[in-house]
Amino acid sequence: MVFSIVSRISCLLIASLAVNLSFAQTESANISFVIKNAGIGVDGSFDENSLTYQFNPDDLDASYFKLNIPTTTINTGIKGRDKHLRKAKYFDVENYPNLTFESTKITKTDLGYTLTGELTIKKTTNTIEIPFTMEEIEGQKSLSGYVELDRRDYGVGKNHLILGDLVRISIKVAYKEN
Numbered sequence: 001m002v003f004s005i006v007s008r009i010s011c012l013l014i015a016s017l018a019v020n021l022s023f024a025q026t027e028s029a030n031i032s033f034v035i036k037n038a039g040i041g042v043d044g045s046f047d048e049n050s051l052t053y054q055f056n057p058d059d060l061d062a063s064y065f066k067l068n069i070p071t072t073t074i075n076t077g078i079k080g081r082d083k084h085l086r087k088a089k090y091f092d093v094e095n096y097p098n099l100t101f102e103s104t105k106i107t108k109t110d111l112g113y114t115l116t117g118e119l120t121i122k123k124t125t126n127t128i129e130i131p132f133t134m135e136e137i138e139g140q141k142s143l144s145g146y147v148e149l150d151r152r153d154y155g156v157g158k159n160h161l162i163l164g165d166l167v168r169i170s171i172k173v174a175y176k177e178n
Helices: 002-021 079-085
Strands: 025-027 030-037 040-046 050-054 064-070 098-108 113-121 124-137 140-150 163-174
Touching: none
Parallel strands: none
Antiparallel strands: 025 050, 030 040, 030 163, 050 064, 064 098, 098 113, 113 124, 124 140, 140 163
16 A cells, blocks of 8 residues: 555656656757967867757746766867867866856847856856847757857966967757747
């Protein structure tokens, strides 16, 4: 009898959790960046990431984004440079294998939305804001945004004469309505 009640409660909890999780989406975002080196824009990307999110334009309080990026997946198209960027001076992938972002608030703006959250790179966490819009091209919806960061705020590299301080990060996520 007790087992039957516990079993029913467990089934109800699992069903409730499954219903709540069905609104969350797990995707891979397209994350690219540009930084100036000797005055020339150097672009790259992170080839792997995991994004879990729930975005409902009609219920921003229930919306959220959680992003995890393995630092080993940095890709500038030049293997030697990528290896250099994985060293302690830059991303220190041995001690900090992931970059993370977790939203704290999403607000509607005149141009779209602003995503506010905590970005952690290496041992530093800062609050950032990412303006983004919802786009539809040929029936495919996506969320697109960008942010400019000072790499020195996160201990990525030292002061350089030829390496720029600002990095522009662009993010694009396929969007499916929940």
